[in-house]
Amino acid sequence: MGKETGFIEYKRVSTAYRDPKKRIQDFDEFLQPLSEEDRKIQAARCMDCGVPFCQSDNGCPVDNLIPEWNDLVYRGEWQEAFYRLIKTNNFPEFTGRVCPAPCEHACVLGINEPAITIKDNECTIIDRAYKHGLMKPRIPKRRTGKKIAIIGSGPAGLASADQLNQVGHRVEVFERDDRIGGLLMYGIPNMKLSKELVQRRVDLLSAEGIVFRPGVAVGSAISGEKLLESFDAVLVAVGSTRPRDLPIDGRSLEGVHYAMDFLRPNTKSLLDSQLRDGNFISAKGKHVVVIGGGDTGNDCIGTAMRHGCKSLTNFELLAKPPKERGTQFPWPTFARTYKLDYGHAEAAAVFDNDPREYGILSERFIGENGKLTGIQTVRVRWEKPMPGQRPSFQKIEGTEEHWECDLALLSMGFVGPEPTVCDQLGITLDEIGRIDAQYGSFATNVKKVFTAGDARRGQSLVVWAIKEGRGAAKAIDTFLCGSSTLPD
Ligand SMILES: Cc1cc2nc3c(=O)[nH]c(=O)nc-3n(C[C@H](O)[C@H](O)[C@H](O)COP(=O)(O)OP(=O)(O)OC[C@H]3O[C@@H](n4cnc5c(N)ncnc54)[C@H](O)[C@@H]3O)c2cc1C
Ligand code: SF4
Numbered sequence: 001m002g003k004e005t006g007f008i009e010y011k012r013v014s015t016a017y018r019d020p021k022k023r024i025q026d027f028d029e030f031l032q033p034l035s036e037e038d039r040k041i042q043a044a045r046c047m048d049c050g051v052p053f054c055q056s057d058n059g060c061p062v063d064n065l066i067p068e069w070n071d072l073v074y075r076g077e078w079q080e081a082f083y084r085l086i087k088t089n090n091f092p093e094f095t096g097r098v099c100p101a102p103c104e105h106a107c108v109l110g111i112n113e114p115a116i117t118i119k120d121n122e123c124t125i126i127d128r129a130y131k132h133g134l135m136k137p138r139i140p141k142r143r144t145g146k147k148i149a150i151i152g153s154g155p156a157g158l159a160s161a162d163q164l165n166q167v168g169h170r171v172e173v174f175e176r177d178d179r180i181g182g183l184l185m186y187g188i189p190n191m192k193l194s195k196e197l198v199q200r201r202v203d204l205l206s207a208e209g210i211v212f213r214p215g216v217a218v219g220s221a222i223s224g225e226k227l228l229e230s231f232d233a234v235l236v237a238v239g240s241t242r243p244r245d246l247p248i249d250g251r252s253l254e255g256v257h258y259a260m261d262f263l264r265p266n267t268k269s270l271l272d273s274q275l276r277d278g279n280f281i282s283a284k285g286k287h288v289v290v291i292g293g294g295d296t297g298n299d300c301i302g303t304a305m306r307h308g309c310k311s312l313t314n315f316e317l318l319a320k321p322p323k324e325r326g327t328q329f330p331w332p333t334f335a336r337t338y339k340l341d342y343g344h345a346e347a348a349a350v351f352d353n354d355p356r357e358y359g360i361l362s363e364r365f366i367g368e369n370g371k372l373t374g375i376q377t378v379r380v381r382w383e384k385p386m387p388g389q390r391p392s393f394q395k396i397e398g399t400e401e402h403w404e405c406d407l408a409l410l411s412m413g414f415v416g417p418e419p420t421v422c423d424q425l426g427i428t429l430d431e432i433g434r435i436d437a438q439y440g441s442f443a444t445n446v447k448k449v450f451t452a453g454d455a456r457r458g459q460s461l462v463v464w465a466i467k468e469g470r471g472a473a474k475a476i477d478t479f480l481c482g483s484s485t486l487p488d
Contacts, residue, residue: 001067002074006044012114013042015123017342020349024305027190027270030342031097031123039073039124042117046070049108053332054118059106061467062089066103066118073121082129085122088487090159090466091201093130094184096123097193098295099463106332130200137207144168146480149231151218151421154182155462156453157237158201159469160476161210163486167477171210172231176217179271182239184462186264189299191306192342195271219420228425233448233476236435237469238421240454244412246291250365255372257281259296259411266303283307287404289375290314290355291362292411300409301343301355312347312355313403315375317393319382320358361395365408375403417455425449434458440488442472443479450476 003009016032017023023030034042048067053059055066065084072081085092099119107115129135146169150157153175161171179185181198206212216222227234243258250256265280272279283304290300293316304312322328325335340354347355364376379399385391416433428445430436435451437443442450452472453465470488477484 001048002046002071003044006041006074007047007109007113010041010045012045012117013038014117015120017345020342020346023191024302024346024350027306029097029194030191033124033127034120036078036124036128039121040076043070043073043121045109046074046116047109053106053108054103054116057106058102058332058334060103060118061461061463062095062470064088064092064103064118064122066116069125070116070118070121073125078125078128078132079134081125082134085125089122089463090162090470091155091462092122092126093197093201094155094193095119095463095466096126097197098188100334100461102334102463105334108332111331135204137204138166139208140166140168142168143170144481146170146232147172147230148233148235148476148480149174149227150235150237151227152182152237152239152453152455153177153180153202153212153214154237154239154453155184155465156239156455156469156472157182157235158184158205159466160235160237160452160473161469162205162208163470163473164476165205165208165210167484167486169477169480172213173210174213174216174218174222174227176215176221178215178268180212180214186267187260187299188295188462189263189267189303190270191302192299195267217420219424224421224424228448232480233450234425235472235476236417236421236425236427236444236449236451236455237453237465237472238417238455240414240416240434240457240459241418242415242433243410244415246362246410246412248362248364250367250372253365253367253372254370255367255406256365256408257410259290259292259300259409262409263296263299263303281407283309283407285310286407287311288313288407288409289403289405290409290411292316292413293318293356294411294413296413297409297411298341298343300411301347304407304409305343305346305350309407311404312351313357313405314344314347314355315360315362315377316356316358317361317380318358320356359393361393363400366402372406372408373404375405375408377401377403414454414459416458427451432458439468440471440475442468442475448479450479 069081069084101119104115150173269280288304288309329335366374379396380393452468474486
């Protein structure tokens with residue numbers, strides 16, 4: 001334990017964000033990290049609990065050795081902290097920026113004080129390791145002669161590739177997009193995760209021997225059967241990319257788009273030409289309504305704010321969450337409380353109020369000459385569910401409203417992987433459309449085909465994709481060699 005009285009002496013200070021009105025002028029990262037000295041003070045708050053809930057069960061999915069590296073940071077032993085961190089997490093530079101930090105929700109200090117800044121500490125350890133030249137290619141000393149194809153280059157595919165390469169297998173990653181990284185590259189926007197950092201990691205993995213095949217869609221450019229013939233094992237890590245639709249009147253009007261049809265081209269155009277090629281949907285001067293919340297909705301808000309939208313509203317079907325965790329979300333579970341994320345803060349700074357409207361249902365898109373001009377809504381009241389039943393809502397009579405809108409972005413989640421690869425390989429899906437494979441074995445119904453990440457788990461988090469990618473690597477290594485020294 002670093003400083004015995006640290007948690008009494010020091011208050012939590014999180015990494016600051018750039019001023020909202022200034023940061024919407026560009027797509028650069030918004031984080032403003034603390035100095036190393038201030039970070040050491042934050043690490044000193046860790047109590048080194050007998051049972052570190054932060055790193056187990058409800059806490060960190062990759063079981064990061066949190067109290068150990070907090071102690072090392074407090075002592076200024078940054079290099080040792082870095083070695084501890086990379087034992088469990090392949091890509092802390094990503095989770096240190098985008099993870100919702102379930103570890104902090106499970107932090108024991110968090111019961112009656114603000115939790116330790118675990119995520120920020122993680123980010124500083126890895127950023128510092130890159131800065132000080134510790135992140136060098138680790139080229140495997142021996143090769144096994146086994147070949148593995150990975151379909152999809154998101155965090156699940158990349159984590160698995162990293163693990164399998166390190167034990168000496170030859171790994172090729174097939175990605176249909178022109179850049180590697182999955183949603184790290186073309187989902188999460190630049191201001192939250194710089195694409196230079198994603199490319200820096202891809203370059204490192206390349207230098208370590210992983211072969212990347214961008215622009216190769218499995219199912220059309222190369223068949224699934226061909227991969228099965230040519231490789232000893234195949235990992236399907238294609239994500240959960242089918243968006244949930246809103247099939248109400250007016251859905252086909254010009255101006256109604258899925259969130260990813262807005263976010264992906266924006267990042268591509270930004271990387272290709274600093275948005276000069278115009279190959280993206282612009283929110284400039286528009287009345288924007290984002291339907292649905294979560295990270296995707298918030299990223300749509302942040303992107304629309306950077307384009308210079310005229311107004312911004314965010315519809316949320318659910319009721320406003322509580323400010324504090326109550327009996328509904330007891331410690332150490334993840335508390336779904338009210339929080340002002342970066343996009344909400346930016347809209348609030350420019351338009352003087354939180355853009356979210358809670359308990360609202362979109363009933364009809366309205367248009368003129370085929371173009372969207374507005375949305376008709378009604379307010380809803382949520383009913384307390386009976387035990388074992390799902391929550392339901394009732395429309396509130398007389399609460400119909402009309403919202404001016406010429407750009408509506410649908411951000412209501414994703415329903416599973418696209419069918420092409422699964423159909424071609426004969427992979428079975430479960431009852432809700434995810435690839436059917438047990439956590440732990442990660443094996444599909446097709447011999448030598450494994451799966452990991454959102455494709456198996458359903459829409460989830462980067463940290464869970466990393467965890468699943470690691471687990472699938474161990475399962476594949478065991479399948480190929482009879483046993484494995486890889487961790488789960
Ligand atoms: C807009 C957005 C913001 C998000 N923000 C956060 C966040 O802040 N924090 C967080 O923890 N999580 C966030 N998430 C969730 C997180 O990004 C995902 O859970 C994670 O990326 C899943 O990883 P994956 O490797 O399973 O799949 P993906 O990252 O989806 O990668 C799958 C890859 O497979 C490729 N692919 C699909 N089919 C084929 C094919 N036939 N041939 C070749 N390649 C193929 C796709 O092009 C894609 O690159 C966000 C998600 C979205 C959509
Ligand atoms: S990966 Fe996420 S849960 Fe794990 S320590 Fe980092 S921020 Fe916490």
